[in-house]
Amino acid sequence: MDGKLETLRQSLAAKAPYRAGVVDVDPKNLILFYGKDRKAGRIDFNDVTSEELEHLASTCDPATFGVKNEDVFDESYRKAGKLDSDFFASRLDLDATKLLDMALDDLMEGDGDPRARVEAEIYKLNVYGEGSFFKPHVDTPRGENMFGSLVIVFKTPHEGGSLIVRDHGQEWTFDSAGAVATHEEPCVGYIAFYSDVEHEVTPVTKGYRVTLTYNLYSTEKPLSIDHPHLTSDAEKIKVNLQALLDDPSFLPEGGYLGFGLNRYYPVPRFDVNRDFNTIIHNLKGNDAALVAACKDLPIKAHFRAALRTDVQLGVYVVSPMFDLIDIPYHYYVEGPLTYYLREYFGGLVVNPRRRLKNSNKDRSNGQDLPDESSYPDDYDDEDPRPDIEVFWVNRLQEHSNQLQSPVLCYGNEPSWEYLYAYICLIASIGPYGARDAKWDGGKVQSQ
Ligand SMILES: O=C(O)CCC(=O)C(=O)O
Numbered sequence: 001m002d003g004k005l006e007t008l009r010q011s012l013a014a015k016a017p018y019r020a021g022v023v024d025v026d027p028k029n030l031i032l033f034y035g036k037d038r039k040a041g042r043i044d045f046n047d048v049t050s051e052e053l054e055h056l057a058s059t060c061d062p063a064t065f066g067v068k069n070e071d072v073f074d075e076s077y078r079k080a081g082k083l084d085s086d087f088f089a090s091r092l093d094l095d096a097t098k099l100l101d102m103a104l105d106d107l108m109e110g111d112g113d114p115r116a117r118v119e120a121e122i123y124k125l126n127v128y129g130e131g132s133f134f135k136p137h138v139d140t141p142r143g144e145n146m147f148g149s150l151v152i153v154f155k156t157p158h159e160g161g162s163l164i165v166r167d168h169g170q171e172w173t174f175d176s177a178g179a180v181a182t183h184e185e186p187c188v189g190y191i192a193f194y195s196d197v198e199h200e201v202t203p204v205t206k207g208y209r210v211t212l213t214y215n216l217y218s219t220e221k222p223l224s225i226d227h228p229h230l231t232s233d234a235e236k237i238k239v240n241l242q243a244l245l246d247d248p249s250f251l252p253e254g255g256y257l258g259f260g261l262n263r264y265y266p267v268p269r270f271d272v273n274r275d276f277n278t279i280i281h282n283l284k285g286n287d288a289a290l291v292a293a294c295k296d297l298p299i300k301a302h303f304r305a306a307l308r309t310d311v312q313l314g315v316y317v318v319s320p321m322f323d324l325i326d327i328p329y330h331y332y333v334e335g336p337l338t339y340y341l342r343e344y345f346g347g348l349v350v351n352p353r354r355r356l357k358n359s360n361k362d363r364s365n366g367q368d369l370p371d372e373s374s375y376p377d378d379y380d381d382e383d384p385r386p387d388i389e390v391f392w393v394n395r396l397q398e399h400s401n402q403l404q405s406p407v408l409c410y411g412n413e414p415s416w417e418y419l420y421a422y423i424c425l426i427a428s429i430g431p432y433g434a435r436d437a438k439w440d441g442g443k444v445q446s447q
């Protein structure tokens with residue numbers, strides 16, 4: 001059973017969250033117009049002088065960024081020039097370059113033409129002179145369907161200004177300056193990444209780095225999850241999950257499986273009755289593959305937010321959108337948060353950590369989210385009994401107790417409308433031999 005579980009876990013692991021490269025561009029498309037008054041400037045990136053780049057840089061405003069809902073100017077965090085989209089027009093034709101087709105093939109899961117499901121909206125022009133940079137941040141979500149960001153780097157003489165992307169403890173560096181410098185033909189560098197991924201721009205050490213940023217939205221046509229044509233990743237997950245379900249020693253009486261999703265999803269901040277199941281249309285990468293696999297198996301799965309309300313006591317899974325950050329202070333002083341989550345927000349206690357009676361000693365060996373499902377007789381009566389026991393197939397992320405991780409507070413735009421929620425998938429399975437059982441999640445409403 002352990003071997004099968006490990007194989008399944010491996011197939012669920014997050015894939016690289018970005019795609020970068022260089023594409024040939026028709027030289028006619030490398031023209032940029034810009035200006036904030038009646039007299040517009042024009043730059044031809046096929047043959048650009050440093051005086052022209054200096055003029056473009058001097059037309060820019062100092063770039064600000066968002067810390068929570070405040071627009072902040074702080075050159076120790078972000079030093080760059082920017083132009084809002086009203087003040088420039090690029091002749092670059094994204095579709096003609098085919099770069100989105102290449103990038104999205106990897107980033108989107110599901111059948112059909114990924115390009116047809118994505119809209120790219122021009123966002124800003126940035127100019128990084130010598131000593132400019134942007135420290136680690138996560139792009140601010142501007143809608144539930146925003147799933148990615150795209151940065152285009154023009155071929156100008158410059159050094160430094162690499163994009164570093166960090167995800168699930170891994171780090172990747174894209175030296176866009178080097179990549180465009182060594183490409184003979186007229187070209188641009190590009191990097192597309194999921195917008196919930198942490199990234200930074202290292203200091204430019206020479207010349208001017210000019211970029212265009214785009215927001216990537218998924219359009220009306222989501223992946224056809226109801227009749228999924230399983231991609232090879234989804235097929236792998238399905239086969240591995242099936243093997244586990246076919247094992248008589250795995251949850252012989254049936255129960256709940258929990259899957260921590262790999263990515264964060266934007267949810268409207270103020271909609272407390274949010275049904276998380278709408279994220280199904282915007283799933284990214286292996287999260288989409290997992291859901292497609294579940295749809296193809298006798299598994300009833302539902303999205304929930306997981307909040308670790310008290311490090312000692314375990315996890316609450318709440319149904320509607322719930323903004324932990326905005327919980328009034330008196331909730332904490334008048335009673336345990338768990339009570340409110342349970343009474344008012346449809347929260348369920350999941351696998352509280354075990355403590356010995358009359359002792360604060362933690363029996364779970366420091367494991368935050370224990371997999372075992374037995375409750376011993378010496379269970380501390382003051383700890384809440386679980387509403388449901390969940391077998392976590394893969395562990396929830398470290399920061400699952402916060403709907404926003406610290407780095408998520410640094411965005412590229414102040415916004416309080418959407419926030420990235422950490423969502424998990426809770427699935428019910430029947431006993432061995434009859435896995436096709438009905439969802440029976442206690443207070444969890446089936447959708
Ligand atoms: O200009 C770049 O390379 C990236 C800029 C960025 O990360 C942003 O504007 O959010």
Ligand SMILES: [Fe+2]
Binds near residue numbers: 412
């Ligand atoms: Fe960014």
